[in-house]
Amino acid sequence: MNIAVFASGTGSNFAAIASAVRRKQIPAKLALLVCDNPRAKVIGKARKAGVQVFLIERGAFAQRRDFELAIMARLKQAGIELVVLAGFMRILSPEFVRKFKNRIINIHPALLPAFKGSHGIKDAFDYGTKVTGVTVHFVDERMDHGPIILQEAVPVREKDTLEALEARIHRVEHSLYPRAIRLFVQGRLRIKGRKVFSAG
Ligand code: GAR
Numbered sequence: 001m002n003i004a005v006f007a008s009g010t011g012s013n014f015a016a017i018a019s020a021v022r023r024k025q026i027p028a029k030l031a032l033l034v035c036d037n038p039r040a041k042v043i044g045k046a047r048k049a050g051v052q053v054f055l056i057e058r059g060a061f062a063q064r065r066d067f068e069l070a071i072m073a074r075l076k077q078a079g080i081e082l083v084v085l086a087g088f089m090r091i092l093s094p095e096f097v098r099k100f101k102n103r104i105i106n107i108h109p110a111l112l113p114a115f116k117g118s119h120g121i122k123d124a125f126d127y128g129t130k131v132t133g134v135t136v137h138f139v140d141e142r143m144d145h146g147p148i149i150l151q152e153a154v155p156v157r158e159k160d161t162l163e164a165l166e167a168r169i170h171r172v173e174h175s176l177y178p179r180a181i182r183l184f185v186q187g188r189l190r191i192k193g194r195k196v197f198s199a200g
Contacts, residue, residue: 002029002031004031004075004078004084005032005084006083008037008087008089010040011043012174014046017084026182028181031078034056034074043055056074072099082104082105082184082185083105085104085106105138105181106139107134109121110124110134112137112144113144116145117143131154133153134176135150135151136149137149148194149180154168154169
């Protein structure tokens with residue numbers, strides 16, 4: 001199975017996924033990185049890992065539809081069967097999501113449905129929750145909403161700084177995301193309504 005990772009920034013999740021693929025924990029090919037930010041550190045990580053980079057800037061297109069059509073054409077060309085969002089800071093249109101129905105997954109640094117959006121760690125920290133965590137879910141047409149594949153809780157300690165909590169969350173992400181991708185690639189996930197069952 002050919003996988004594409006979409007990322008806009010640092011790429012620590014990309015690196016964890018690439019490493020799991022290299023160690024054959026994920027039995028698939030990491031065929032493509034799709035990146036919308038020419039300054040993103042993830043680009044260097046992909047080049048180092050020998051993964052093809054498709055750099056595509058939203059600003060080069062008048063309409064979001066044309067931007068997404070160009071991405072879809074590249075995914076088709078690369079024979080991509082699973083899209084893995086890893087810090088991709090753009091919302092995909094309902095049309096794109098329908099085209100890849102149940103074949104797009106996302107990681108979110110909080111326990112959904114709490115703290116949706118692009119600042120999940122800080123929002124939970126500022127709110128004063130004692131527990132937050134990480135969610136991997138299928139992407140549907142609403143933001144941070146699709147059926148949940150895996151979740152793991154992360155404690156918030158009284159002495160935590162935001163940076164300490166961020167580091168703890170990222171450590172969990174780097175093991176949880178490869179586990180979820182492995183389940184998908186092995187064909188072990190079944191979706192029934194909002195629920196995801198992992199067989200085997
Ligand atoms: C990750 O923490 C991911 O959960 C988050 O962006 C970060 C990307 O880090 N995604 C979201 O907040 C999506 N709403 P990385 O570039 O080091 O993988």
